[in-house]
Amino acid sequence: MSTAMNxxxxxxxxxxxxxxxxxxxxxxxCKLFKEKYLRCLRDSDFxxxxxxIHSKDYLECRMDRELMKKExxxxxxxxxxxxxxxxxxxxxxx
Amino acid sequence: MVFLLCGxxxxxxxxxxxxxxxxxxxxxxxxxxCTSSAQxxxxxxxxxxxxQTRGVKSHKRKxxxxxxxxxxxxxxxxxxxxxxxxxxxxLSYAAVPLYRLFCQATGLGGTISGHDAEQVETMKPVRDxxxxxxxxxxxxxxxxxxxxxxxxxxxxxxxxxALAFYKARNPTERPVIGISTYNVVPFEAAQYFNKIQCxxxxxxxxxxxxxxxxxxxxxxxxEFDSDPKLARIDTITLSYTFFEAxxxxxxxxxxxx
Numbered sequence: 001m002s003t004a005m006n007x008x009x010x011x012x013x014x015x016x017x018x019x020x021x022x023x024x025x026x027x028x029x030c031k032l033f034k035e036k037y038l039r040c041l042r043d044s045d046f047x048x049x050x051x052x053i054h055s056k057d058y059l060e061c062r063m064d065r066e067l068m069k070k071e072x073x074x075x076x077x078x079x080x081x082x083x084x085x086x087x088x089x090x091x092x093x094x
Numbered sequence: 095m096v097f098l099l100c101g102x103x104x105x106x107x108x109x110x111x112x113x114x115x116x117x118x119x120x121x122x123x124x125x126x127x128c129t130s131s132a133q134x135x136x137x138x139x140x141x142x143x144x145x146q147t148r149g150v151k152s153h154k155r156k157x158x159x160x161x162x163x164x165x166x167x168x169x170x171x172x173x174x175x176x177x178x179x180x181x182x183x184x185l186s187y188a189a190v191p192l193y194r195l196f197c198q199a200t201g202l203g204g205t206i207s208g209h210d211a212e213q214v215e216t217m218k219p220v221r222d223x224x225x226x227x228x229x230x231x232x233x234x235x236x237x238x239x240x241x242x243x244x245x246x247x248x249x250x251x252x253x254x255x256a257l258a259f260y261k262a263r264n265p266t267e268r269p270v271i272g273i274s275t276y277n278v279v280p281f282e283a284a285q286y287f288n289k290i291q292c293x294x295x296x297x298x299x300x301x302x303x304x305x306x307x308x309x310x311x312x313x314x315x316x317e318f319d320s321d322p323k324l325a326r327i328d329t330i331t332l333s334y335t336f337f338e339a340x341x342x343x344x345x346x347x348x349x350x351x
Contacts, residue, residue, distance in 0.1 A: 014275055017289040021296040024306050034259060034307050041245055048250040049219075055257035059311070068291070076290065077214045077255035077313060 023067050030061040056081055213315075214290065219253035220319045223328075226250075227314075230333035231260055237338040238266050239300065244307070253316035255290065260308040260334060264300035271299045271339040279331045282323050286315040287330060297339050 025031070037054035044050040056078050062068035073082055227250055229243035244259040264270050274294045278284040292310040300306065310332070318324060 010281075012277060012281055012284055014277070014294070015289070016295055017292045019291045022291050022293050022309055022311075024293070024298055024300075024308070026301075026304065026306060028307075031307065034309075037257065038244060038259065041248065046245060046248050048248050048254060048256045052254070052256075055255075055311075058257060058309070074215050076311070077217070079215060 019069065019071075022062070025062075025067055029065045030058055030067065033058040033061045052078070052081060214255065214313065217253045217313075217316050219251045220316050221251055223319045224249050224251055225314060225318075225327075226329045227256070227258070228329060228331045229258060229260070230331055232333065232335040234335065234337040237270065237272055237336055239264055239270065239272060239336055241334070241336050250314060252286070252314040252318040255311065255313040258310045258312070258332075260293075260310065261305065262298075262300060262308055262336070263305040264302060267302050269299055269301050271297050272336045273297050273339040274334050274336045277333045277335070279333070280324075280327055282321070283314075283318070283327055283330050286318040286321070286324075287332070288313055288315060294334065 033054065037051055037058055040051040040054050041047075048055075056073060056076075059068060059076060060073070063070045073079075226247050228247045229245065231241045231243050233239055233241050240261075240263040242261055244261050248256055248258055250256045262272070273296065276289075276292070276294050278287045290311045290313065292312070293308040298306075298308075312332075314330070
């Protein structure tokens, strides 16, 4: 927050989130995915890039249980993970 | 002015005398008699002077028309000035929505530049710039929730989406509705901090003795790396504060203005 003496300086303006608010997970339906993600974070010393798969799983869980609007994962920034997945599946299927 | 007029008449008397003398000499008339002196003092306006509008009255008429011309000029000038004044006032009123539109279109001055989903899809992570995002949780004195982050920090790079969790617990015997807002420090980094989805600005209801996980899905704009003011910033703190939403109390939600 800007101090009281900051006349004319730009003040912080909170912005609404792009896709709105997450509905609360009252029944803990996706708690397991969350635990996996947090454990991964703690193991990798809080490095996000290594735990993105778990965050993707968590969001997919939310989407499946109507706790989040269904969106293609590319729009949520998981395009590279999906490409890796399809690459991994490709040679595996042959 | 009167002296000038006298001078004029005297001049024309002399002129007349000369011309009549010359005329009489030229035509061989020797009628130079005592009547010519009377003629000299007889004030007769010769023909060529009749057509001129010189004279006291005509001069006054000319002055009058000049004054009229000035008055007309002044009036037109005044009209122009008044019109300009009105136009300025109108422009200052119109400037408010116009400026808003301009800011939204160009994103100058740090206003919301209309993030689109396209950016999230196509942005490339800037791998060599690692930013530590620390989390802070606060509650207002009147709300009795236990509110805390579930991780102390996350190392993230600009252009990569990240997920973070907060946990809130209602230890009281009655359902409590809370509403939260957030803050990002340092201030210059706040414009690059984009939340895709979170739990702020909407009423969240917690039943008695209920505990929920509250996720925040965010990313840092890749432009963060190219801002010279932020070249030495490598820590961003995201801070959430929960307030109690009382019945009938409406909070001003941040909107695109």
